Every structure is written in structure tokens, then in C-alpha cells.
Amino acid sequence: MAETDFAAEISALRHTLSSIEQVSDLEKITADIADLEQQAAAPDLWDDPEAAQKVTSKLSHRQAELNRLKKLEERIDDLETMVELAAEEDEPDLLAEADSEKDSIAKALQDLEVVTLLSGEYDPREAVVTIRAGAGGVDAADFAEILMRMYLRWAEQRGWSTKVMDTSYAEEAGLKSVTFEVNAPFAYGTLSVEAGTHRLVRISPFDNQGRRQTSFAAVEVVPLIEADDSIEIPESELKVDVFRSSGPGGQSVNTTDSAVRMTHIPTGIVVSMQNEKSQIQNRAAALRVLQSRLLLQRKAEADAKKKELAGDVKASWGDQMRSYVLNPYQMVKDLRTNHEEGNPSSVFDGAIDDFIDAGIRWRAAQIKEAAEQA
Template sequence: MAEHEFPAHIAQLRKTLASIAAVSDVDQIKADIAELSEQAGQPNLWDDPEQAQKITSALSHRQSDLERITSLEARLDDVEAMIELAEEEGAPELLSEVGTELEAIAKTMDDLEVFTLLSGDYDERDAVVTIRSGAGGVEAADFTEMLMRMYLRWAESRGYATKVLDTHYAEEAGLKSVTFEVNAPYAYGTLSVEAGTHRLVRISPFDNAGRRHTSFAAVEVVPLIEETDHIEIPENEIKVDVFRSSGPGGQSVNTTDSAVRMTHIPTGIVVSMQNEKSQIQNRAAALRVLQSRLLLLKKEQEEAEKKALAGDIKASWGDQMRSYVLNPYQMVKDLRTNYESGNTKAVLDGDLDGFVEAGIRWRAADNA
């Protein structure tokens, strides 16, 4: 970037930042921080540890929201000061640093602009992700495990906490299904664009003839339920089965019937939990995931009714939303956004930010 372009670029960045601040409602963020700070300062805060954790966590998240915006304002101020210093002292090397910093600020602002598009009813929630193997036999089960690793690595790279809730191992290799939480602000809004059918094409490591195979896995993302959601499920609508937890190859993990399978009779939704140590813990975890799925189902039904009334029957998501091709060429491509990457290893190691950002922008444009 040439030196004479700096002022115009800075002015454009300030304009974009002002728009982001307006959409983010900085005044409301400050009001939330003030209210949460008052609650966090109460002497009896930790009499209820669970509620205290929610308050302090919410306060930290809102402070982070504000800091993301104010830090960019400060960085732009520093850049203008560097330009003035370079002109006064005749230090052209500082102008090189200005160009580098402006590029970094633009990238950070672009990421923050995507963040402002997460304004759905449950976007700010933690996420519950379930991956199920589809057509493709052992290949699909192995693909399911690859996807689990990809999402867990993505979460780890962003400093997000995760918790595996349930795993069902396939007989030969891989997973029939897996369910895990991603605990971070806006985890649901971010990961919800990953929901859909994923396809893998590769030379199968399980085929002695070295033939190319195609397999499928389904990714489901639901928002984590909160106490305020009030999703009441009558006892007579739930069927609970208990069984013994097991690991790869059927090896016994424990000797008690601690695993729980919970079926919601009216909808047929089934949730299994076996990764906690006790039946009580697994039952509570299963109920929470069941409530989360019913919450999302309720929202989907409401949206479907609105679309029907409006005469809009267009489907938002296709049956196959992304392809991972490892042979005869290397390419991961999202079929909705057309975003693609030739570095398949990096993607499967968790480099998903480009796909997620493109998905969020695509969804916002599709819903506009």
C-alpha cells in the first residue's frame, strides 16, 4: 500500500468500525457490563456457585465484546500517530510498519464484521454438535471420526472448551456417531453453518484393491439449552433405557448400567449418553441435549409455518453441502458458497475459518 493511500484507507476503516459499533450496540454492551458488574460485586454471589459462574462468564463475554471494538479504535489512533512521527522525524521505516498494521487491522475488522452477522435467536449460545455416519460403510464411520477431529481441532485452535458427551464406535473402525459440546460465546451461531451432509472422496485405506470410495456423514448443530428456555417434557413422553457403556471393539468401560438412551416418543428423537461416570449424570446430560433438539425443532417449525404463509418453499440447505476430495485431486469445496481450499490436510486439521466465514456471509445474504 502506497503512503499516499494511508489517509483514505484509515478513513474507510473508521467508517466500517463505526458501522460495526452501531450494529453491535456499544451502549447496550456498556449497560450490560455495568449491570453484570453490580451483580458480580454482591457479597453473597458465591452462595449459588452455578449462578455465580453464569454471571461472571457473561460479564467476561460482554467485556470481550467491548474490548474487540475499543482495541481497534486504539490501534487506528496509534497508526495515525506513527504516520505523524514518521513525517516529523523522516523515518520511512515506520511507514512500512504502518502498512503492515493497517493490513492486520483490516483483517481483524473483517472478522469482527462477520461476528456482527450472528444475530439469530440462539446464535450466542454454546453448541451441541452431533455427527452421524451415512452411506459408505466403514469409510463413512472413519469419515465421521475425521470430522469429529476436525471440529475439535478447530475449537482448540480458538481456545474453545469442548466436551465429548457420547460416542458410538463402529465395528471395524471409526464412529457410528458422536455428540460433543463446544462451549464458547456464539459457538452455535458460528457452527450452525456447518450443519448438513458432508461427502468424502478418496482411495479407501480399507480397500485392498486400492479403489476410490465415496462416503457421507451428517452434521447436526443445535444450541445448548438454558434454564430460561422452559422446554417442559412430560414424563410420559420420554422412554429411558439404561445399558452398559462400551468402548472400541465392545470393550467394557465400566461394570454398571450407567449409559442412558432417552427417546422422545412424540417426535422419535433419540439421545444416548455414556461418557459420564454415573447414570444420573448421563440422564441429566441426555435430557439437556433432548431439550436442545426440541428447542431447535420448535424454531424450525415456526419458521416453516412463516415460509408457508409467505409462499416461500425454497430449501435453505441442500442434501450435500460440502465435498472433501482427496483423490484424484486435492480439494475441499463448499457447494453453497463455492468457497474452496486445495490444502485438504490443513482443513481436516481444523483450518475451517474461511469456510465458516463464507457460510455466515452466505446465510446472511440468503436471509436478507
């Protein structure tokens, strides 16, 4: 009986993997790897270190994609062999091991299936994340810093590189705002579901009366601009101010006016950069982030127009998207997907994959529903 059940479940695993391979387009992955390997072998590759880094990063990502699919094929084959051997030799321990491996493969396929839902225009891009403290005073500034650490730890656990581009420290503790890049393919598509208002409820460590405090922080995620994006910004639309970089408590960390604040006059979008070594580098970084925000704004305007033409469609994310409650009980809950975890410490240490996966699936369902109603 057990063997029959295993046969059906192994067949289901193969079917799921086949569906993922079709969506992933194995032929394209293989062709991309061949093209990127050719580019990586060019003798002048490292004449442009930034371009070289992009080529090697994309190559590594595509190779990992292919290896992940091939490894799952091998694991399913090995599972089938393990079940056959357990049945022939009447080994219940081996059968129990096979059952555990079956569950592990199913989880790996589920995780891989989520990646196939990242089909948006900018989903394959790297990401620029900005976190801003909201209402809640010093607790909100502290919360913004906690969220920054959460996302940086999450990226580190994935082996994704990050680069903090701008940090504005609050006077007492924490951050007014921080902007950082996440440099990995599909970082934008993955992290875009984290955009929105995050809420923290806890006993404030800054309140000597030990009262409970609710504070807020806003998370913005935009796709990193690429060289072929047509986002031209006339100099006449820019206001550029320079100032000295500052550290915690307002202390100066730079004796020259190297930090840059760039304002896009027509939209009022403001970008500050101070973590590069020179004013020229900070200006270039600020312009790139400004272009990224304008790119996303342009897409949002186009989407809004489509929505207007299609009529009222239920596809809104809403404002507040996740609550982190530390008192009177311990709970992190996503208000869109209803996914929740009872260990906030683990979540703050970067364990947010389940929240992100649930968010990606929720968004895909919203998009599908909107398309059906259009």
C-alpha cells in the first residue's frame, strides 16, 4: 500500500518539476549560460569592473537556476530508487527516510515554484530599498534600523550582496531613513512584496515608565535602473544641494561637502546620498536612484491608466501590510496574506522567506483576479 502511495506522490513531484521547467524555459537558461560564458571569457572583461560584475553575477545566477533544476531531477530519481530498495528488502527505516526526503523535495519544489511567479516587467532587476521612520518618535527610528538589519540579514543568508547607499541617523537612536541596494537577479521582484507600511507594537525601551508604544516605518522598493532604460532627466528639472555627511547623533563624518541631495522639481522626489567617497560618486548614485523611482512611477501611472480604462478592479495592496507585535503577545502577521509567525526574534533576524513567498503568491492571485474581471 505504501509503495502505491509513494508511486503516486513521486509522479506528482515529477509533474510539478516538469511544470516549473516549462515556465523556467530550460532552453533559454542554457542559451543564456552559453552567451554569458562567452562574455565572461573576453580578455577585456575587467576593463569595466562594474559591467564585469554584472556579467559574472548573471552567469552565476543562471548556472544556479539550472543546477537547482537538475539537482531536483536527481533527487526524485534517487527517491524512487530508495523506495524500490526499501520495498524489496523490507526496510521500514529506509522507507521512513524516503518519506522524509519526499517532504523535503516537495518543499524545495514549492520554493522554486514561487520564483516562476516573478513575471513582472521589472521583476528580474536588482533592487533599491528605502526605509523611512514614520509616526512613533524614537521608537519609529529604532524600528527603521531593526527593519534594515532584518533585510540585510535576509540577503546575507541568501548569499546576495548589498550596499548601503545613504543613511540618515536620528538624534537619539535609530534611523530617520536608509537606502541600500540588493544586488542579485530578481531581487526587485522578490522584495517588491515587502513595500508598504510596517507596524511595531512593543514596550518601548525608550520610555522610563515602560508603556506600550506603536510605531511605524515605510518600506519602498524600486527596480535598479539599467543602462538601456530611457529615463532622461534634463538638468533644468534638477535641484542639487551638497552638504557634509553626518553620523549618529548628527556628528560630522566628512570634512568636505561630499554628500548630495537631489530634488526632481516636477515630481518633488528627493534623493540623498552620502556613503560614497566623493561628491561625484554620490551625485551619480543619487541620479541612478532618482531614475529608478521615476521609472517605477511611470509604470504606476501606466498601470493606473489601464485600471481606469478597465473599471474598478480589486487589486489594491492597501497601506499597512504587516504588524510586528511584541507585547502583550508575540506575533508577526501579514495583513494581506494572513501569514503569521509566533517568533518575532527569528523574523527580525532575517527569517522572512515564508512571508515573501506568501506575498508573491497573494500578488499573483490578485493579478489573476484582476485579469479575469477586466
